[in-house]
Amino acid sequence: MDTQQLLEAEAKGCFDFFWNEANSDKNSPGYGLILDQSKNKKVASIASVGFGLTAIIIGIERGWITREQAYERTKGTLETFLNNVEHESGFFYHFLDMQTGKKNEAFYDCASIIDTTLFLSGAITSAEYFGGEIAALFDKIFARVDWNLYYDEKVNQYYMGYTPERGGFGHWDMYAEQMMQYVLGVASPTHPVPAKIYEGFDRRKGTYGDYEYVNSPGGALFVHQYSHAFIDFRGVVDGDGNEWFENSVKATLANRQFCIDKSSEFKTYHENSWGLTASASPTGYRVPGAPPYHPNCAPELEGTVAPTGATGSIVFTPEESIAAMKYFYENHPQLWGEYGFWDSYNLDVSPPWYSDHVIGIDKGITLLMIENYQTGLVWDLYMKNKYVQRGIEMLGWKKKEESRI
Template sequence: MLRIKRALLLLCAAAVLAGCAKSGEPSRAVATGKPDAQADEMLERESRASFDFFWQEANTDAGSAGYGLVADRAPGNPGLASVASTGFGLTALPIGAERRWIGHDEAQDRALGTIETLLSRAAKEHGFLYHFLNQADGTRASGSEVSVIDTAIAVNGALVAGVYFGGEVEAKAKQFAEQVEWPWFRDPANNQFYMGYSPEAGFSGHWDFYAEQLMMYILAAGSPTHPADGEMFYAFQRDTRAYGDGEPFIHSWFGSLFTHQFSHAWFDFRGYEDREGVDWWTNSVAASAASRQFAIDQSKAYRTLGPNAWGLTASDSPDGYNGLFGSPPSSLDDAQHRTDGTLAPAGALGSLPFTPEASLASHYMGKPALWGKYGLADAYNEETDPAWVDPDVIGIDKGITLLMIENYRSGRVWDWYMKSEYVQAGAKAIGLAATRRDSHD
């Protein structure tokens, strides 16, 4: 334990000396393939612990209707599964098998059983899953809505597992993906997806502004059974602004950093531009740099924040979950982002492929109080006395951490996902064009 802590402290110091001051500048950062030994030790510890969340917090009763469903969080809310957490969990299985944290056969069995649950037993409408399910039996959790984005994350996980394991897993993954009736969730009046649906109230909200939803358009346009219009990719508002002296980028409504990360966890946007000339990879690099700069600028107001403590994103807080945490630019007038000094490690770690030096230099890596059974706590806040550390970890935060660490270290998740014919068809249908010779076909 002391050796690990010492390595973490040395890593942070080395990263700062190596040029952390420059890491806020947008660059075409790419995964470096193999980090140094100290960095790899730290990344191994956090990624393995994040994987353990998905392995241990899933329903492991093979005889139950909810087999494979992954908890929304732990240890809080026992019995509540998240469809998005389950999608991240499906993606985690090939990572665990490749890194020999678990055996190939047991990972394959878990993947097959989980996809069968999503395909045949989990509550859904027109192929779309409810956001939250009862973990024991896959029924709709009380008050939960049908969610297009959470369904997309579940499909992403199934496709990755299908590509990796092949055979029956791949066949079931395709069946599950092909169940989703994408046009049903589309509002023909504006060519936008609704955000949610409930049998009691019908459809609600629209995906009318940039956020984490790029994956939805790729999957919808690539569906061989129920495709949606590829033009939907261009139907949401793209407000482009800069923070301070940084590069302008297309930002999200609340400025939460996860919105610039989730779709990138699966689709490798490096070397692609859409039909309007947007490079979504460099867009996320710029957004990550802006998030770091905002933390620097706010360091006098919030002692939690600083050059090595950045990445404001939706997370738990001392006052409960807050989806408004973020940094400018936000909304149309910078009025919608919020912070109370709470910081989630998943913010900077989810940007690891975009800003590797700055992400690795984040000093919370060396804070022993943040480390627990499943790695780093979901969030912490040093504005309180005593400092607050979240007693829970949240599945989607462990998921973005695990996937982006793996993409930084090996690029495997990107490679698996980009091999899917479904994904390739979707990218073509929405007009994503390769601009580099080494881009995926």
């Protein structure tokens, strides 16, 4: 299989997950909800739906579904979120009952700002692609979100979680995957937060090998990917001179180099088997990552590699990411299934372990980044949205040639 065929096969597998593992019963209160992961048929994830809405657009453009099929599913999904899905002041619960749209009690965590933001970002691409009634539905959903519920003015940061019982808790006090939250929060037409919130989180630079960059506490790759699936940071610089696209390039290269450096300790890690990020593992869901770690935040490594780590970074490191994809496909047939690459594998246990399921957010970041690498479609749709444009202007982000830095 050549490179183009492999990219197409993996993209189609990702799309098939989002299309096939959705609630397709038009009479169900949960119509359009998408599984959190393929093995548990009862639990939906709002982040998975966000990626899935964008996947539908990619499916149209690649001829996998008709525009009519896509429009019907998209409209129904947004109506489900407007009318049925449980929320707190517009923030949806992370995990939902697949049939009812109510918070899943077995997986109950919180009304989630980051997962709501991922859903909203997917809905933005739908609004821009279809316009009309789809855009009107998005506007209603977006206008309902009270970003101040999640704003802790005392420390000028977003809370990480919220429940009616606890109120807001934790803080987005460091750089991670939350950059979309600042764009959408300040641009809200009804309940905005002040633009100064962007100044509230720590940009802690560190070094690994030849790479100096701002890293998150545990160094998982997804934190350098998720906002970049939607926001085109190429050539963009903020008021402090941060170039977040280049930061993700360095973080990805450092993650790969760390796996190379650790190859004498772990059989799974080497130059074409890399990408430490949140994924399934032999012992459950884990979040490994690469240094520089924040103090006391170094994760315990046990040899698991997830293809989404490399493939989700294809816009940052195309040559290295494609080499990894080819290695996974050609050398580990057990890692390939009905939805493309299974979630992860580990050669450092006996017998070697291969995941038997996929996770929605991992297939989502893979599909969107492959599309951005090949066509830029997701970036083009997201970046022309009026709220996104307003938010970026309010935050003072500029193209490098427009900046004085």
